[in-house]
Amino acid sequence: MVFTGSFTYLQYVRETTFGTAASTIQSAGEQFGFEQKITGWSFTNNKLALAQLGDVRVKTYAYGQTRGNLSIDFVLSSPWFLGLIGFKAGADAGSGPYTHTFDIDTTSATNIIESFTAQIGTEAGGTDIVRTVTGGIVNTASISTSIGELARVSIDTNYKNESLTTALDSSPATLCVANHTPYTFAHGSLEFPDSTVIAEVQDIDISFNQNADHIWGIGDSTASSGVRRMFEITGKFKASHTDSVQLQKVYAQQKDTLANTGAGAETLAAEQPTLKLTFTNGLASTSLRSIVFSLSGIALDDISVNIEPNEPIFEDLSFQARDCDVVATDNTAATPASS
Secondary structure (H helix, E strand, O other): OOOOHEEEEEEEEEOOOOOOOOOOOOOOEEOOOOEEEEEEEEEEOEEEEEEOOOOOEEEEEEEEEEEEEEEEEEEEOHHHHHHHHEEEEEOOOOOOOEEEEEEEEHHHHHHHHOEEEEEEEOOOOOEEEEEEEEEEEEEEEEEEEOOOEEEEEEEEEEEOOOEEEEOOOOOOOOOOOOOOOEEHHEEEEOOOOOEEEOOOOEEEEEEEEOOOEEEEEEEEOOOOOOEEOOOOOEEEEEOOOOOHHHHHHHOEEEEEEEOOOOOOOHHHOOOOOEEEEEOOOOHHHHHHOOEEHHHHHEEEEEEEOOOOOOOOOOOEEEEOOOEEEEEEHHHHHOOOOOO
């Protein structure tokens, strides 16, 4: 019998010790979001084929670094996954609705990468398949949406090792529809710091890249730790080309004024203060569900425009940010410890 994804669950929990399976994976696991998908999954021992003088055939095999890769796609519906991509959870505030804050800072705690344990269990008839991956680290997370589409998150992860058992979680993690909203393009808005919403955004994509990797040491084929490198925030969006406002922002990074006078681009550190991406269900009080990404230190890379007869004119802008704060509002009293 061939089984489908309806027989499978996926849940995760942050690890206390890198590479040591979290004991709460079947009691306090979390889902990443609605409609979770595993879009890529590989596990390798990096086989090394050894040859021998006097023979054209492979003589034997050795094995190198053990490593897994797991790519996950899901609908943006809660902020809890942010703890895995370099965001530190702040104090939870309010008495319903509750406000949860996440930011990126440079304390010793956030310089250390957060690792996670994930479990993928499949009900397979006579012998169930439960794979528990440990030492997971997120390299890149991308948030994107476009006209007529859901707001989706794609995360690319590596992990240290995995184990195989047959003990399924009898009550795997689920997302409560009452507490979480599956966001779509219609829930979103994008604005620069003058509080003017950018007109008719067609699509938006923001990527958070920890440039993370595992570290190995002699004596073990599995990773001994993980490391974060420079945290990069990049993105792009397409909007209606109705005026020259965005074009002038790109000009400002080259010269002081539209008259092209002043310092050259190589000597200017020009940037936009903030770029705000908001997803909200638009309701009030304890029914409000929202996630607001406030990016700061924005450098616009380029602007491109295509013009065709009888077709709408749109402009594409690429950007990079130096920092990001996130504020989420829902009716959950506290950020889960597993996130």
